[in-house]
Amino acid sequence: MDESETISNKIVGMRLSKPKERATWWGVCRSMKTPTNSNVSGLPLDAVRYHGLDALRGMAMLLGIVLHAALPYIPNAEAFWPVDESSSPLIATIFLFIHIWRMPLFFILAGFFANLVISRRSWKSWWGNRLLRVGLPIIVFFPLMSLTLPWIFTYGGTREFVFFYSDQGQPFHLWFLWHLLIFMIVTCVFRFPYLLGMRVLNGFNRIGWSFIGSFLHRSRSTLSVPLFRSRYPVVLMILCTITSLPTQGELIVNPIASGLYFAMGFTLYGNASLFAFMKARWRSYFLGGIVSFILYMMLESRNSLPDIYTVSVKTIGAFLFSYAFIGLSEKHFGSYNPRVKFISDGAYWMYLIHLPIVTFITFFMFNLQVLIEIKFVTAILMTSLICLTTYKVFVRSTPIGILLNGKRHPF
Numbered sequence: 001m002d003e004s005e006t007i008s009n010k011i012v013g014m015r016l017s018k019p020k021e022r023a024t025w026w027g028v029c030r031s032m033k034t035p036t037n038s039n040v041s042g043l044p045l046d047a048v049r050y051h052g053l054d055a056l057r058g059m060a061m062l063l064g065i066v067l068h069a070a071l072p073y074i075p076n077a078e079a080f081w082p083v084d085e086s087s088s089p090l091i092a093t094i095f096l097f098i099h100i101w102r103m104p105l106f107f108i109l110a111g112f113f114a115n116l117v118i119s120r121r122s123w124k125s126w127w128g129n130r131l132l133r134v135g136l137p138i139i140v141f142f143p144l145m146s147l148t149l150p151w152i153f154t155y156g157g158t159r160e161f162v163f164f165y166s167d168q169g170q171p172f173h174l175w176f177l178w179h180l181l182i183f184m185i186v187t188c189v190f191r192f193p194y195l196l197g198m199r200v201l202n203g204f205n206r207i208g209w210s211f212i213g214s215f216l217h218r219s220r221s222t223l224s225v226p227l228f229r230s231r232y233p234v235v236l237m238i239l240c241t242i243t244s245l246p247t248q249g250e251l252i253v254n255p256i257a258s259g260l261y262f263a264m265g266f267t268l269y270g271n272a273s274l275f276a277f278m279k280a281r282w283r284s285y286f287l288g289g290i291v292s293f294i295l296y297m298m299l300e301s302r303n304s305l306p307d308i309y310t311v312s313v314k315t316i317g318a319f320l321f322s323y324a325f326i327g328l329s330e331k332h333f334g335s336y337n338p339r340v341k342f343i344s345d346g347a348y349w350m351y352l353i354h355l356p357i358v359t360f361i362t363f364f365m366f367n368l369q370v371l372i373e374i375k376f377v378t379a380i381l382m383t384s385l386i387c388l389t390t391y392k393v394f395v396r397s398t399p400i401g402i403l404l405n406g407k408r409h410p411f
Contacts, residue, residue: 049336050116050330050334051333051334051335051336051337051340051341052329052330052331052332052333052334053109053112053113053326053329053330054341054344055329055333055337055340055341055343055344056105056109056325056326056329056333057106057109057113057344057347058340058343058344058345058346058347059344059347060102060105060106060109061106061347061348061350061351062343062347062350062351062384063098063102064102064173064351064354064355065350065354065358065380065383065384065387066094066095066098066380067095067098067099067102068173068354068355068358068359068362069358069361069362069376069379069380069383070091070092070094070095070376071083071095071362072084072156072362072363072366073086073087073088073091073092073372073375073376074087074088074091074092074095075087075089075092081156082153082156082157082363082366084362084366084372084375085366086372087372088372088373088376090373091372091373091376093297096293096296096297096300097293100292100293100296100314100317100318100321101289101317101318101321101322101325103176103251103258104251104258104261104318104319104322105318105321105322105325105326106176107179107251107258107259107261107262107265108261108262108264108265108268108322108326109265109326110180110183110262110265111261111262111263111264111265111266111267111268111269112265112266112268112269113265113269114126114183114262114265114266115265115266115267115268115269115270116269117129119269119270123187123191126184127184127187127188130180130181130184131184132403133403133404134177134180134181134184135181136403137174137177137352137403137404138174138177138178138181141174141352141353142172142174145172145173145174145355145356146165146166147165148356149172149355149356149359150164150165150166151163151164152356152359152360152363153359155360155363156359156362156363156366159366159367172355173351173355174352175252175253178255179251179255179258179259179262182255182259183255183259183262186259230274231274231277231281233264233319236260236264236319237312237315237316237319239260240257240260240261240315240318240319241308241311241312241315243256243257243260244257244311244314244315245307245308245311248307248310248311249307249310249311249314249315261318261322268326275326275330277327278323278324278326278327278330279327279330279331280327280331281327282323282324282325282326282327282328282331283324285320285321285323285324285327286320286321286324286325286328288316288320288324289317289320289321289324292313292314292316292317292320293317293321295313296310296313296314296317299313343388345391345396345401345405346387346388346391346392346395346396348404348405349387349390349391349395349400349404350384350387350388350391353387353390354383354387357382357383357386357387358379358380358383361378361379361382361383362375362379365378365379
C-alpha cells in the first residue's frame, strides 16, 4: 500500500468515525438534559406544572363570591350581616358545604405552592414574592375596602346612602392575606436559628459525632410521618381541632390553626406517595367528606352539644374534602386549558375586589319581589361578570397583572 492510499484510508476513516462521535456526544447531551429524577413524561420534577392545583386554587377564590352572595339569605345571619326579609334552607346548605372546607383547602394550597417556589428558586425569592404579591395588595386594598364597605353595609341595614370612611372591621375579607404574611414572618424568624443549627451539626460531623445528626434526623422523620405524611392524618386532625376550639372552628382570627393547614400543604410538595394516593383515592376521601358534612349538619341543629363535637367533625370534613379535591383536580384537570387558566389567573383579582360588588348587588335586590334563589344566582353572575371584565381590561395586560400573576399577558 503506497503513501497516497494510506492517507486516503485515514481520511475515509475520519469521515466514517465523525458521525459516530457526533452521535455519542448527542447521546451524552440527551442524558444530561433528562435527569434521573424525572417523571414518566420525561420532564424533570422541578419542571412539572400543577395546572389542576392552580385551577383548584382559582376555584376556591371564586367560591368567595358564592359565600358572600349567600349570606343575606341564611337564617340567623342578621347578627353580623344585613339580611333579606326571608331565608333559604337550600342556600344555607350550599353555604355550609363550601364553608366547611374552602379556607382549609386555601391554606393547604398556599403551603404547597410556597414550598414549590422555595424548592425551585430560594427562600429569599419566596419572601420577596410574598411581600410583593401579598403585602402590596394589603397596603392598596385596605383603604379601598374602608372607603366602600362601611357605607355599603349601612345601606344594607338602613336602605339609605350615607358615604363615609371607616376602618372598623378591618381586614374584612382580606384576612387570609394577613395570615400569609404572618407565616412569612414566622419562617423568617425561625429560618436563621435553623441554619445555625445545621452548621453546628456539620461541626459535630467533622469531629466524628455524626450520631447526633442521625438521631435528630430519625426523630424528625418519626414525628413527621403521623403529623404530615399520613394518608389519614389523625394526629393533625386532633391538633387542628384543639387549636380551633377557642374560635369554634373559624380560622379568621386563628393563625395557629390555619398555620397547621399551611404546614400540611408545605410538606405535601415533594411527598409523591401521598400525592399519588390522593389522585387514586379521591372518591373515597370525597365520600368520607360527605358523611362528615351530614353529621356536621345534624350536630349544628343541636345547639346544646359541646363545641368539641361540632369542631371535630368539621375538621375531619375539611381534611377529607381538601384531599379529595386535590386528587380530583390533578387527576382529571391536570392538563393545560386556556379558558381555565384565564379564570384562575383572574381569581386573585376577583378575590380582592368582589366583596363591595357582591354586597351592593345583594343589598340592592332586597326590595325586589322575586325568588331568593333567583337573587342569589343573579348576584353571583353579575359579580363574576364585573370582576372578569375589569380583570381583562384593567389588569391582565397591565403592570397590575405582573404584580398579581407574576407576568403580563397580551391583550
